[in-house]
Amino acid sequence: MMLNDLPYPDWHEGLTIQGVIEHMNYTWPKLVTKVNGQLVWPEDYGNVVLQENDDLKIHHLLAGG
Amino acid sequence: MIKMCDIRKYHDVDPAEIQRMKEAHVVLNHVDYKPQPIVKGYTDKILTIDVTDASVKIADIPAEVKEKFTGGKGYCLRYLWDATNANTRWDSPENEIVMSAGPIAGITQYAGTGKMLVCTISPMTDIPIDSNVGGFFGPYLKFSGFDAIELKGQAEEDVIIVIDGNKGTISVEKAPLEHMDAHLMGEELTAMYADNENDRKHVAVVCAGSAAEHCNISMLNFTFYDPNRGVVRLKQAGRGGIGRVFRHKKIKAVVCKYQGIKNDLNNVHDISIINKTGVKYHREMATQDPKQNNMRKIGTANTMKILNDYDILPTHNFKFGGTPNIAEMHPQVFIEKWLTQGAADGCWYGCSMACAKAADHFELLTGPYKGQKVVVDGPEYETAAGVGPNCGITDPQVILELNFYCDTYGLDTISWGTMCAFLMECYENGILNKERTGGLELNFGNAAAALELIHLTAKNEGFGKIAALGSHKQKELFIKNGWGDAAFLNDIAMEQKGLEYSEYGSKESLAQQGGYGLTNKGPQHDEAWLIFMDQVNNQIPTFDDKAEALYYYPRFRTWFGLVGLCKLPWNDVVPENNALTDEPAKVPEHVDNYLNLFYGVTGKKIDREELLVMSERVYNFQRIFNIRLGKGLRKHDAIPYRSMGPVTEEEYLSRQERYDGQLVTKVGFTKEQVAAMSLAEKMAETRKYREGEYEKLINAVYPKRGWTMNGVPTIEHLKKIGMDLPELIEIVEPLQNLEP
Amino acid sequence: MKRLVKDESLCVGCHNCEEACAKAFTKTEDRSKACLRIEGMAKTNDVQMRVCTQCGICASVCNTGVIQQNKQGVYMINKKECVGCYMCVGFCPEQVMYYVDGRNEPGKCTACGICVKACPVGALSIQDV
Numbered sequence: 001m002m003l004n005d006l007p008y009p010d011w012h013e014g015l016t017i018q019g020v021i022e023h024m025n026y027t028w029p030k031l032v033t034k035v036n037g038q039l040v041w042p043e044d045y046g047n048v049v050l051q052e053n054d055d056l057k058i059h060h061l062l063a064g065g
Numbered sequence: 066m067i068k069m070c071d072i073r074k075y076h077d078v079d080p081a082e083i084q085r086m087k088e089a090h091v092v093l094n095h096v097d098y099k100p101q102p103i104v105k106g107y108t109d110k111i112l113t114i115d116v117t118d119a120s121v122k123i124a125d126i127p128a129e130v131k132e133k134f135t136g137g138k139g140y141c142l143r144y145l146w147d148a149t150n151a152n153t154r155w156d157s158p159e160n161e162i163v164m165s166a167g168p169i170a171g172i173t174q175y176a177g178t179g180k181m182l183v184c185t186i187s188p189m190t191d192i193p194i195d196s197n198v199g200g201f202f203g204p205y206l207k208f209s210g211f212d213a214i215e216l217k218g219q220a221e222e223d224v225i226i227v228i229d230g231n232k233g234t235i236s237v238e239k240a241p242l243e244h245m246d247a248h249l250m251g252e253e254l255t256a257m258y259a260d261n262e263n264d265r266k267h268v269a270v271v272c273a274g275s276a277a278e279h280c281n282i283s284m285l286n287f288t289f290y291d292p293n294r295g296v297v298r299l300k301q302a303g304r305g306g307i308g309r310v311f312r313h314k315k316i317k318a319v320v321c322k323y324q325g326i327k328n329d330l331n332n333v334h335d336i337s338i339i340n341k342t343g344v345k346y347h348r349e350m351a352t353q354d355p356k357q358n359n360m361r362k363i364g365t366a367n368t369m370k371i372l373n374d375y376d377i378l379p380t381h382n383f384k385f386g387g388t389p390n391i392a393e394m395h396p397q398v399f400i401e402k403w404l405t406q407g408a409a410d411g412c413w414y415g416c417s418m419a420c421a422k423a424a425d426h427f428e429l430l431t432g433p434y435k436g437q438k439v440v441v442d443g444p445e446y447e448t449a450a451g452v453g454p455n456c457g458i459t460d461p462q463v464i465l466e467l468n469f470y471c472d473t474y475g476l477d478t479i480s481w482g483t484m485c486a487f488l489m490e491c492y493e494n495g496i497l498n499k500e501r502t503g504g505l506e507l508n509f510g511n512a513a514a515a516l517e518l519i520h521l522t523a524k525n526e527g528f529g530k531i532a533a534l535g536s537h538k539q540k541e542l543f544i545k546n547g548w549g550d551a552a553f554l555n556d557i558a559m560e561q562k563g564l565e566y567s568e569y570g571s572k573e574s575l576a577q578q579g580g581y582g583l584t585n586k587g588p589q590h591d592e593a594w595l596i597f598m599d600q601v602n603n604q605i606p607t608f609d610d611k612a613e614a615l616y617y618y619p620r621f622r623t624w625f626g627l628v629g630l631c632k633l634p635w636n637d638v639v640p641e642n643n644a645l646t647d648e649p650a651k652v653p654e655h656v657d658n659y660l661n662l663f664y665g666v667t668g669k670k671i672d673r674e675e676l677l678v679m680s681e682r683v684y685n686f687q688r689i690f691n692i693r694l695g696k697g698l699r700k701h702d703a704i705p706y707r708s709m710g711p712v713t714e715e716e717y718l719s720r721q722e723r724y725d726g727q728l729v730t731k732v733g734f735t736k737e738q739v740a741a742m743s744l745a746e747k748m749a750e751t752r753k754y755r756e757g758e759y760e761k762l763i764n765a766v767y768p769k770r771g772w773t774m775n776g777v778p779t780i781e782h783l784k785k786i787g788m789d790l791p792e793l794i795e796i797v798e799p800l801q802n803l804e805p
Numbered sequence: 806m807k808r809l810v811k812d813e814s815l816c817v818g819c820h821n822c823e824e825a826c827a828k829a830f831t832k833t834e835d836r837s838k839a840c841l842r843i844e845g846m847a848k849t850n851d852v853q854m855r856v857c858t859q860c861g862i863c864a865s866v867c868n869t870g871v872i873q874q875n876k877q878g879v880y881m882i883n884k885k886e887c888v889g890c891y892m893c894v895g896f897c898p899e900q901v902m903y904y905v906d907g908r909n910e911p912g913k914c915t916a917c918g919i920c921v922k923a924c925p926v927g928a929l930s931i932q933d934v
Contacts, residue, residue: 004603027374028597030357032644039644059604060597061649062368063636069865173890263886266869292870327909328889337906340891344904347895409868415890417866 002055011052017045020056030061066401069408072425074295075440078256087257091239093119093224098233100210106168106331106666107131111144112211112235114226116314117158117218119237126212133787137167138195138626139683140213141184142690145193146792148217151693155188155306156313158219164271165213166203169666170629172415173328174343175658176350177631179204179413181287187305187586188281189480189535190563192691194305194586197626199412199421200287200298201269205230205323208330220315227258230323240317245275246473247286248439251297254320255290266290267324270297272317273308274475276523280533282480282565283308286472289412291423296440298421300412303477304589305564306535326414334668342661343415346634350417354638362406363396364420365446365633370395372450372569376720377596379455379570381509382486383559383707384716386570390459394449403427403461418634420445424465431516432470441469444478450568451482456489457509467519474523479589483565484536485515487558496549503527536560556706562587562696571708573723574600575755576611579762582704583615585687585697591632592619598650612765621651623680628663635659682788685771685778689793692777692800699776699805702763710755717748724751775805806878807916807933809841811854815928818847825923830912831905838903840914841929854928855899857914863893863902877916877933884910 001011003020010023017033017040020026033040034057040048050056101108109131113122126140134143141163148161162185172178181203187194206214209230216226225240243250250272259265270288277283284303291298329336354360358367369391372378376386392398400406403424410419426438443449444464452467453459471478485507491497492507499506503521505514505528521529531539540558544551559566564587571577577600580593595614598604605611625632636652646653656673664670671679691697711717717724728739728747732754739747767774771782777800783789826839842855864872864880871883872893889909894902903912921929 004601005606006603025374028371030639032649041644057602059602059649061636061639061643061652062371062597063594063650173888291868293868326888328891329909340904340906344891344895347892349895351896351898407865409866409870409892411868414869414888415892416868417892417895419866419868 001050001052004057004059008056011050015050017048017050017056017058020050021045021058024058026058026060028060028062032059032061033057067403067405067425069293069405072294072405072408077295078252080256083253083256086240086242086253089240089242090225093237093239094121095234095236096121098123098210098235100230100233103207103331105334105668107136108207108210108212110211111140111213111215112228113215113217114235114237115218116216116220116224116237116316119220119224121235121237133682134686135167135627135679135683136212137165137170137180137629138182138184138623139686140165141182141195142193142683142687144213144215145184145186146686146690148215149186151695153186153694154191155186155310157186159217160186160310162216162307162310162314163213164203164206166207167627167629168331169662171204171207171331172333172339172662172666173326174339174415175346175662176411176416176418176634177413178415178629180625180629180631181206181302182626183285183302183307185305185307185310186694187307187563188309189306189537190587190696192562192586192694192696193687194307194564195626195687196284196302196304196307197591197631198285198287198302199300199631200289201413202271202287202319202321203629204413205269205321208323208326209321214319216311216314216316216319218314223315223317225254225318225320226316228319228321230321231325243317245278245317247272247274247299247475248297248469248473250318251286251288251299254318255288255297258320258322262295264324266292267322269321271319273311274473274523276474276476276533277308277312279525279530280476280522281306281309281535281538282477282484282533283312283475284477285311286475293408294423294425294440298412298423298440299442299472300421301472301477303479305586306477308475331666333666335665338661339665342658342665346658347417349640350638353641354418357639358637359396360418360420360633360637361410362400363404364410364422364443365637366399366422366444366449367396368446369449375597375601376573377570377600378450379486379568381457382455382490382557383566383570384490384713385719386573388454388459391454393459394453394461394464398461403465416631416634418637420633420637427465427469429466429469430462431466432520439469441465442472444468447568448478448482451479452485452515453482455482455486455568456515458512458515460512463512463516466516470516470519470523474519476519476522479567480535480565481519482568483559484532484539485518487536487539488518488532490557491543491549491554494549494553496543496554501528501548535563536565537563553712556712559705559707560588561704562701564588566708569594569596571596572710575758575762576605576614578704578709578759579611579615579766580618581708582702582759583763583766584619585684585691588704588708592622594618604650608761608765611762612769615766616769617677619684620677620680623684624659624676627679627683630659678786681786685783685786685788686793688772688776688778689796693796697776699763699767699774702776704759706752706756709759710751711748714744714748717744717751727751727754773801773803775800775803777801777803806859807931808859808879809856809914809916809920810930810932810934811856812928812930813852813854815926816843816847816852816854817926818843818845818852819925821923821925822920822929826920829919838905838912840901840903840912841920842901855901856929857899857901857916859916860898862896862898863913866892866896872913879916880913881915882910882913887911
């Protein structure tokens with residue numbers, strides 16, 4: 001599985017987007033998340049199970065003052 | 066939790082004292098004028114005051130200037146250029162402080178529309194500094210008939226300048242008695258020029274603070290009166306030592322009074338589009354902010370913990386990206402214990418983002434105001450991070466106290482924080498010691514020493530005299546004195562072009578290294594803040610991607626300062642459907658809001674590309690201004706190694722896994738080779754690699770920006786953007802083929 | 806506290822209240838310029854009424870401090886001092902404040918009762934609660 005175009009070494013069966021967010025300690029609230037190019041809304045982060053060859057992008061919207 | 070409804074009003078100043086102060090004024094010049102009405106956001110007038118002879122001049126701003134420079138920072142730089150020459154330094158009488166608000170400034174229907182831009186030739190960098198600031202002064206000056214004000218010359222005794230936009234009067238007065246510290250002078254002048262309590266919101270004051278008499282890192286405070294608390298609040302044009310220039314001219318304050326604020330004082334072209342855009346944005350703040358950044362509850366300091374989580378929060382002079390004590394300064398601690406909740410904290414009318422938070426009736430524990438209860442504005446993120454973890458301090462109470470004293474003494478919190486962190490690292494490395502500091506034990510985390518140092522700096526006593534210099538001159542002094550190793554000092558002093566870094570650790574983001582290093586005024590994040598895009602999101606992996614970002618964002622972000630806008634409402638909240646857009650990072654709907662506001666005010670329809678060109682003209686003008694004053698070439702864009710990579714062994718070891726890994730994945734060693742290297746070898750290879758990457762980045766950025774490899778704008782590019790002005794060509798022409 | 810009280814079960818969705826309010830304060834027939842909103846269809850029995858509850862959020866977001874409660878507890882706008890920023894319009898949880906292009910001050914329910922008189926079925930009343 002790829003996370004933001006880099007290999008994600010901790011993929012396992014049943015891993016959800018929420019699992020990745022917690023594992024990576026992504027604490028920022030404004031995330032734009034896509035799996036294989038498809039946008040996933042925050043309420044579905046816990047439901048979307050990631051496959052081994054998925055392309056996951058979790059982009060933080062944060063750009064400083 | 067402290068709630069606004071429970072806040073009692075602040076004690077009033079003594080009217081007899083104010084009367085005494087006022088009676089001591091001696092009018093040096095008094096001018097009556099007819100305020101120019103504003104048409105579509107512009108008065109097309111500039112006010113020039115020469116404090117040498119107290120003369121007052123009002124002049125037209127030519128159409129060509131408006132066309133090329135738009136307003137705000139554009140006007141400031143244009144007029145500063147015209148007033149100065151290649152030999153002008155910060156303390157030359159011809160150096161000016163120019164302030165301009167921009168065409169959109171002063172509308173009340175959208176968030177962040179009260180910004181003033183301030184420029185001068187800086188005592189820290191010897192090139193133009195630009196700083197943006199909220200508060201009431203910018204809009205009030207425009208309503209009083211002026212798109213810009215120039216302050217020049219040098220007075221013999223302390224003067225204040227008073228502009229009354231309703232009466233149409235300008236006076237320059239000797240003013241000997243008002244206190245120098247900003248929280249006092251702000252109150253005194255506000256009370257002095259208001260007819261009654263309700264009238265205080267019509268008075269705006271610009272002043273510095275007592276440290277500005279002698280300290281290079283001094284700023285300007287801009288007041289706004291908070292009618293709900295009954296107190297004067299302070300916003301800062303913080304960067305680059307503008308306060309020092311102000312006080313060198315012996316200007317004590319500039320006061321502007323205007324009453325009758327309504328939402329169409331700009332006589333806008335199309336109020337309907339402004340109203341509609343504004344209410345849409347206010348609604349977005351109401352519904353989205355509680356789910357996103359909580360700007361209304363805590364302001365920009367909401368990001369303290371976040372940046373700690375992502376290893377970006379500068380800690381111990383940027384050595385590390387976070388602190389184990391972060392829980393002490395969790396946003397929730399500020400919300401629940403310190404910052405008053407439920408207050409309408411906008412620093413200009415209509416700011417629904419309302420990030421100007423305050424701690425009320427805060428009891429000071431040190432310094433000349435010990436025991437007094439004051440309002441503390443902030444802390445903003447930069448302040449909290451700079452005077453806090455970067456100096457090893459994580460106690461919110463200390464951070465608030467440092468914040469208060471920086472503000473009232475007139476010290477830039479960013480420069481103060483970064484500089485103090487540098488001094489602490491010097492102390493811990495024996496470059497400084499108790500003998501050299503006059504007994505101050507400047508270890509990281511020594512809050513008492515940090516507070517003592519700030520008071521000494523304000524009084525210009527003891528080691529405070531050295532603190533007053535700023536990092537760049539401190540570094541030179543230490544090297545001259547033979548204190549410490551020059552190479553090490555150059556690595557750890559987090560300054561470039563003479564300006565201290567703002568508070569983001571850029572080591573792990575090459576794009577952000579460029580975001581700091583490839584700036585006009587010095588390492589401030591307001592041009593390009595790319596850490597997350599680069600380091601976390603990996604959205605700009607190639608040199609070309611990074612260069613494109615370092616071309617786009619400085620132009621986009623410069624525009625705010627041309628038109629009188631605050632940047633925070635652009636991206637500190639985003640529309641609910643922002644994720645569905647092509648480029649969420651650019652917040653396209655908000656960009657369209659800005660195009661609508663610009664059209665609504667000026668009647669001029671521009672598209673996203675034209676917006677960028679407006680900025681690009683001013684951006685290149687500023688670059689050439691730097692060159693005119695002896696900086697602005699490639700060598701001046703070099704950055705300290707601390708901002709690029711690990712200087713010390715402890716830094717390397719704190720991220721050893723990452724750095725060892727990169728020697729394999731990026732530099733090209735095998736795992737076995739890395740395993741066989743000594744720590745010193747690994748650090749040397751990492752350094753060689755990272756310094757090389759920064760040079761490659763520059764090689765990619767300059768051509769994008771239309772500059773030579775030496776960082777000089779090409780004549781061809783200046784022609785393309787309509788900036789082939791003779792005075793610019795004269796400077797860049799001989800440098801077109803000069804190798805770096 | 807004096808305020809407008811709704812009874813959705815009685816509302817027939819005729820919009821007379823909105824029209825009366827808009828006419829009285831903005832001299833238009835434009836129902837969006839009224840201090841209350843009637844939405845949905847009476848036929849399908851899903852009419853929703855939104856009225857000002859005098860919750861005071863408009864006053865709390867105002868940094869000019871010009872929205873204050875009068876003796877009856879009604880939040881009133883001091884038009885002379887209002888700067889026309891419309892934050893109150895955007896933050897009103899019931900979305901029953903409005904603005905009119907060219908008029909500085911927003912519109913807010915003063916519990917005047919004009920809408921009550923216009924309602925043919927008694928779905929609105931002014932009460933002291």
